[in-house]
Amino acid sequence: MLPKKLLCSPIAFFLAFFIAIIGISFVPAQVSEINAQKSKSDSLTGNAFCIQCHGNIYYGLKNPETGKIHRKMMSINGRIDPTVFKKSNHRSFQCTNCHSIEFKKFPHSEKALLEEIGSCIDCHSGDSIAEKYKFDLIDEDFQKSVHATKHSENFTCWMCHEAHSYKVNATTVEYDNSMCLSCHANANKYNLILNKSNPNIIEKHEWLPNQQAHLQNVRCIECHARVNDSILVAHNIQPKAKAVKLCVECHSTNSLLKQTLYKYQSRVQISRNGYFNAAILNKSYVIGANRNYYLNVASVVILLIVIGGIAIHIILRTTLKK
Amino acid sequence: MAQKIYYYPVWIRIWHATNALMFLLLIITGLSMQYGLFKIRFDYAVSIHNVSGIVLSVCYLYYFMANFITGNLKYYRIKFKGFFKRLWVQFVYYTVGIFKNQMPPFPLTIKRKFNPLQKFTYVSVMYIIVPLIIISGYAMLFPEIIYEKVLGIPGIVLTDLVHVCTGFIGSIFMIIHIYFCTIGSKPAANFKSLVNGYHQTE
Ligand code: HEM
Numbered sequence: 001m002l003p004k005k006l007l008c009s010p011i012a013f014f015l016a017f018f019i020a021i022i023g024i025s026f027v028p029a030q031v032s033e034i035n036a037q038k039s040k041s042d043s044l045t046g047n048a049f050c051i052q053c054h055g056n057i058y059y060g061l062k063n064p065e066t067g068k069i070h071r072k073m074m075s076i077n078g079r080i081d082p083t084v085f086k087k088s089n090h091r092s093f094q095c096t097n098c099h100s101i102e103f104k105k106f107p108h109s110e111k112a113l114l115e116e117i118g119s120c121i122d123c124h125s126g127d128s129i130a131e132k133y134k135f136d137l138i139d140e141d142f143q144k145s146v147h148a149t150k151h152s153e154n155f156t157c158w159m160c161h162e163a164h165s166y167k168v169n170a171t172t173v174e175y176d177n178s179m180c181l182s183c184h185a186n187a188n189k190y191n192l193i194l195n196k197s198n199p200n201i202i203e204k205h206e207w208l209p210n211q212q213a214h215l216q217n218v219r220c221i222e223c224h225a226r227v228n229d230s231i232l233v234a235h236n237i238q239p240k241a242k243a244v245k246l247c248v249e250c251h252s253t254n255s256l257l258k259q260t261l262y263k264y265q266s267r268v269q270i271s272r273n274g275y276f277n278a279a280i281l282n283k284s285y286v287i288g289a290n291r292n293y294y295l296n297v298a299s300v301v302i303l304l305i306v307i308g309g310i311a312i313h314i315i316l317r318t319t320l321k322k
Numbered sequence: 323m324a325q326k327i328y329y330y331p332v333w334i335r336i337w338h339a340t341n342a343l344m345f346l347l348l349i350i351t352g353l354s355m356q357y358g359l360f361k362i363r364f365d366y367a368v369s370i371h372n373v374s375g376i377v378l379s380v381c382y383l384y385y386f387m388a389n390f391i392t393g394n395l396k397y398y399r400i401k402f403k404g405f406f407k408r409l410w411v412q413f414v415y416y417t418v419g420i421f422k423n424q425m426p427p428f429p430l431t432i433k434r435k436f437n438p439l440q441k442f443t444y445v446s447v448m449y450i451i452v453p454l455i456i457i458s459g460y461a462m463l464f465p466e467i468i469y470e471k472v473l474g475i476p477g478i479v480l481t482d483l484v485h486v487c488t489g490f491i492g493s494i495f496m497i498i499h500i501y502f503c504t505i506g507s508k509p510a511a512n513f514k515s516l517v518n519g520y521h522q523t524e
Contacts, residue, residue, distance in 0.1 A: 248364050295487075299490050307497070317505075320421040320422075
């Protein structure tokens, strides 16, 4: 048959080869055209799209009639630092994983603005992270706190754990205290929750000597949260009347600081060597809580030798001399 | 030939009384802060310790300068040649000779107020230990002057270590000091001397 003949002929082979070459050279051209189109409309997919406005001090707004781009200033509140976000625990997220997909439109719709953002527990329950950090127990603890009981719906975990910079176990006193001070030293955020004057933290802690040293080296939660043995960071902020006021709670051998701030490190490091090498001293020095085991033994031994020596001397003096 | 020597002029007696009292207060409040002994309220202990530390340091300055001005310093001067030999002799006297009713090898005279062992301890305590206690104490009172880190160890930890160690040495000195003051013509003789100023030689 002809076609069979044709197919087998060298002409057909060359024809096929020719068509194939054209085809191959055409297909990529088509694909890259689509890509080019996509990147025009969508190049700023994902976070870059939001960051172009929210990651900058200024953003450009195009006038659809004149085509002119107007420079506008992003309000401080709307600014997200992309470098900080990239270091946070949720850096792998799309903005729209937490925020409504509606935010892709600008101006943002009311619907987008009013959509509620999920809580930690909505994602972290039953997963390995939730297990590692005991989210359910933390939530239980938090629900008992003054913040939750007085302002249950408005006060979410996000109030302290700033969504775009949150990083677990930063464990610097400064980082932890900045969470509390973001409200307690900032009337604007405080008033978001409660429209009353914000008590002055410095004045309210005037009774504490060396206030600066304390507030820089002790976490607020050390005095204000009830210690919970089953979680690393107590979340039950107590009413002020129950805050720690007694100096010896910290300035003693069984300092509460050992159970809290240094729990994590201490767990690894506390040994019979006392606290000289332990984490407790890496950050600060707490009178009364710091003792060195060897130093203690040495001083007791020396003391006993001296007293023993004197006792023998007295005995010999009184019995032998006269 | 018994003789009365005016060893302790009024300024020494005033200094010594204040010094001893402050030292006692510091030891008691210090132990209370560090070990919770004596059950003194922590904030009171801190305040007492701070105040008596400051009084002690003023006292020390007074002692330091008066020692120069009055010439009392000459009793502290150590002649290095053969000093260790003399220390040993005095040590042997205290551990052996004294029980055999031997005479002290370095009897006190107008020129010699302290025997070699006394000289050694007084000089080390008054010119090394006490200054260290005072300096480290002030450093902790004003922690911003302390180096943040020394060889990777927080400066405040080292400062505290110096303070606690020298404080301990000072306390041990005080115990031994008081005991050795009972070795005189009579056990109470030296204490009487420090009240009325006169030393009775044997
Ligand atoms: C309650 C405690 C104390 C008692 C009962 C006491 C008793 C005495 C007595 C009886 C003397 C005269 C004997 C001698 O010259 O060796 C003396 C002298 C002396 N004590 Fe004390 N003492 C006490 C605490 C201290 C402390 C804490 C220090 C120093 C940190 C100290 C430093 C001296 C010095 C340097 C002298 C010689 C003073 C001089 O004459 O230049 N004493 N003490």
